[in-house]
Amino acid sequence: MLIETESTPNPATLKFLPGQAVMEAGTRDFANPEEAEASPLASALFSLGDVEGVFYGRDFISVTIGEGADWRQAKPNVLGILHDHFAAHAPLFNPGSADGIHVDEEDFGDDPADAEIVDQIKDLIETRIRPAVANDGGDIVYRGFRAGTVYLAMHGACAGCPSSTATLKQGIEQLLKHYVPEVTEVRAA
Helix, strand or coil, X not given: CCCEEEECCCCXXXXXXXXXXXXXXXXXXXXXXXXHCCCHHHHHHHCCCCEEEEEECCCCEEEEECCCCXXXXXXXXXXXXXXXXXXXXXXXXXXXXXXXXXXXXXXXXXXXXXHHXXXXXXXXXXXXXXXXXXXXXXXXXXXXXXXXXXXXXXXXCXXXXXXXXXXXXXXXXXXXXXXXXXXXXXXEC
């Protein structure tokens, strides 16, 4: 089994592509070992010691290492764990547990009068923004729209990335302003 590796804009995060589906639907972000207890794979990755974040996308896994850790040393260990997991066709989540179900933080509660604007924003996020962000090993989730401001949450390689502010302001904000004139600003939620 060949697992491809790609760099991401976040130097602490690498994107691993096992050549098969990881999540059939949605994404899952593990920010610490306690959250990772829901997944044998995420738990194994955190057990390496240098891992500070694990993110499951549709066909990739992003792994973030901590400050001072070196990918030259961590990468072979991460690849070994991923190879063993996928070669064994092991489950992604622990059976018989609701821990595998991830419920995102709630949206901000949009004004029903803004429904058409919100639909346009969500459509652009799903069709143009999320695929681009997933290419970099992360995900972006709509949280709300208020008084011209769009609130988005960044996950995976995008969370904590040095260029995430630039991505929000110069990439996503400009795109949304161009297609949805009612958008005046984009902020991280």
